[in-house]
Amino acid sequence: MxxxxxxxxxxxxxxxxxxxxxxxxxxxxxxxxxxxxxxxxxxxxxxxxxxxxxxxxxxxxxxxxxxxxxxxxxxxxxxxxxxxxxxxxxxxxxxxxxxxxxxxxxxxxxxxxxxxxxxxxxxxxxVGIATTEPGGGSDVAAFRSTAKKDGDEWIINGEKTFISGTEECEKWGGGYWINVRTGPAPPGASHRNMTSFFLPIDAEGVEVQEPYKDAGRMSLSTGGFKMEDVKLPDEYRLGEVGRGFYYTMEGFDNARMMIGASCIGIIQRVIDEAVPYIKERKTFGRPLAKYEAIQFELAELYREMEALKLMTRKTTWMQDTRYREEGTPEKTSEAKTFKPTEVAKWISLIKWKGPSLALEAARKAMIWLGAAGYTKEYVFESAWRGVMSYVVGAEGGLNIQKLVVARELLGRGYVPYK
Ligand SMILES: Cc1cc2nc3c(=O)[nH]c(=O)nc-3n(C[C@H](O)[C@H](O)[C@H](O)COP(=O)(O)OP(=O)(O)OC[C@H]3O[C@@H](n4cnc5c(N)ncnc54)[C@H](O)[C@@H]3O)c2cc1C
Structure with a gap:
């Protein structure tokens, strides 16, 4: 290869x-x-x-x-x-x-x-994605929203929470990919009967809630909405009935790759802003950049960023290979070079490494700069607050990425929640 x-x-x-x-x-x-x-x-x-x-x-x-x-x-x-x-x-x-x-x-x-x-x-x-519900974030299968078929329409009820862009969607028009249960709910969390739909935000019966007061990425809202007897024509269904979980995992994979990639840029920016400062700022008669304590941290950060970059290039290339071989959605089982779970493992590696490394880069740079690093005169504090959203949960928290990696290394029999 x-x-x-x-x-x-x-x-x-x-x-x-x-x-x-x-x-x-x-x-x-x-x-x-x-x-x-x-x-x-x-x-x-x-x-x-x-x-x-x-x-x-x-x-x-x-x-x-x-x-x-x-x-x-x-x-x-x-x-x-x-x-x-x-x-x-x-x-x-x-x-x-x-x-x-x-x-x-x-x-x-x-x-x-x-x-x-x-x-x-x-x-x-x-257009956005709304999988998270009050009762289930990491556990995508623990959703409670439902859809019942009524003639050519579906009647949707439920609630979605911590959803990116609700205020923007309401203002500009658009809607969300939602997952709902279209059949009986088996005991415990299960993705059986999970079907995906596209929900226009202005559909009758949708009530958008006030956005949360987030800690970071302040220019983008995060909110929630309730759906009460929302009627959707069948053409708003995404793919086949009952296949929503698989489509959703594919969406997560693609979004997670973009987060890993964005984090490379954030880390490079942190380095580019910190380096001139530590070369200029003197303590005890010498520039900060002369001290090995800082040099070593910078070198380590650079090494990890380059590793992330290579991993991201490889991962996106694997996903391209997979899509090229699969052709159409109907032929998803025909992947040749990489199994979908192998690609998902690499995607989780970069979704785990990217945000945790970018968070660490911002934290380190704040400390290198001392009080100056703690101000809004530099990018570090806003990067730290923003990236944290991808550590705690957005597109799946870090532990969830580790579970995906471990599942591929150990086999499905070792999934802890089964
Ligand atoms: C800023 C922001 C924007 C978001 N935007 C969207 C959006 O657009 N659409 C959407 O659907 N959702 C969105 N989310 C929600 C996000 O998907 C959830 O936060 C995420 O799935 C985690 O769910 P939770 O917050 O309910 O945490 P929980 O599921 O309650 O988990 C809490 C913590 O425990 C960890 N954890 C959970 N299970 C395990 C386990 N088995 N082993 C070890 N650790 C575990 C998690 O990693 C997490 O750190 C957003 C979140 C944030 C912060």
């Missing part, structure tokens, strides 16, 4: 145009202002990045996307993480919309595609 991650001319061009755009619209001051002002997320940032074709860039051209691969999409996420280390832009546009958006497009009917996926690719609407 040959890995060659030399950037192609096309990748270079795309990355250059994203970088130039970010240098203009995601400057240090602009990102700090976004973080200070809080949600809703600025629509002009969404529209700007969408106009470059990099939001949901992996959606096929015939469905309104750019048809790029995950390797390239990961490189773009890395650039966005560098310019907005609060991670709000990467969270909204790369993880939620791009990771999940591609998967949503794969299982959508033409109606959902035309009315929601395409307008989200253009930056007109917001």
């Amino acid at each position: 040959v890995f060659d991650f030399t950037e192609t001319e096309n990748q270079k061009l795309m990355i250059k145009s994203v970088r130039e755009w970010c240098e203009r619209y995601l400057t240090f001051e602009q990102v700090r202002e976004m973080d200070d002002r809080g949600h809703p997320f600025p629509k002009e940032i969404v529209e700007g990045l969408c106009s470059l074709g990099v939001v949901m860039g992996t959606v096929p051209v015939e469905h309104g996307g750019s048809g790029i691969d995950w390797l390239t999409q990961g490189m773009i996420s890395e650039v966005i993480g560098y310019y907005d280390p609060t991670i709000a832009t990467a969270a909204a546009l790369m993880a939620v919309e791009t990771g999940w958006g591609f998967t949503l497009d794969r299982y959508s009917s033409q109606t959902v595609r035309e009315n929601y996926v395409k307008p989200a690719i253009n930056g007109e609407k917001f």
Whole structure:
């Protein structure tokens, strides 16, 4: 197997145009202002990045996307993480919309595609994912929301919580991928009868709640909504009845890759901001950068960041290989080179390593700079607060990633909760 991650001319061009755009619209001051002002997320940032074709860039051209691969999409996420280390832009546009958006497009009917996926690719609407419920976050199968068939319609009841972008979705229009039970609930948490739907946020019976007061990634809202006797036509169903769990895991995989990739950019930014300071600042007559205690930490951080970068390149390339071989969703069992669980293991490795390393990078840099590092004059504190969202839970907490890795190493018989 040959890995060659030399950037192609096309990748270079795309990355250059994203970088130039970010240098203009995601400057240090602009990102700090976004973080200070809080949600809703600025629509002009969404529209700007969408106009470059990099939001949901992996959606096929015939469905309104750019048809790029995950390797390239990961490189773009890395650039966005560098310019907005609060991670709000990467969270909204790369993880939620791009990771999940591609998967949503794969299982959508033409109606959902035309009315929601395409307008989200253009930056007109917001599409998100709502799996978490009051009774179940990590345990995706512990959901209680239901759908009952009534003629050609489904009647949906339930509640979703800690959902990214609820305020933005309500303001701009759009909706969410939801999972509901379409048959009897077996005892204990089970993904049996889990079916996925697309829920327009303005559907009658949807009540959007006030966003939470989060600790970080302040420019993007996190909220919840209740669904009471919401009627959805059958064409709002995603894929087949009862297959929702598998589609959802695929969505998580794609979103997690984008988070791992964004964290490379955040760590590089932390290094780039910290290095000039530690070279300049003197204590006891010498620059901080002369002390081995700091040099060693910097060298270790750099080593780990480069390891993360290689792992992310490999992982996105594996996912590209998998999609290329699978062809259409109906042929998912035909993967040749990599088993889906093998790819999922690599994805969990980078979703675990990326946020934990970015958090550590921000924490270390704050300490290297002393009091200055604790101010908003540098990116460290906002990066630390933002990245923490991906450590505690967003797209699956760290322990959940470790469980996925261990399951692949030990076999399904050792899954602790079974
Ligand atoms: C900022 C933010 C944005 C979010 N956006 C979305 C969104 O857009 N859509 C959505 O559906 N959800 C979203 N979430 C919710 C996220 O998916 C959940 O936080 C996550 O699934 C964890 O669920 P929980 O918070 O209920 O924690 P719990 O499931 O209660 O877990 C608590 C802690 O225990 C750990 N843990 C759980 N089970 C085990 C185990 N078996 N072994 C060891 N440790 C374990 C977890 O890793 C976690 O650290 C978001 C969360 C945050 C913080």
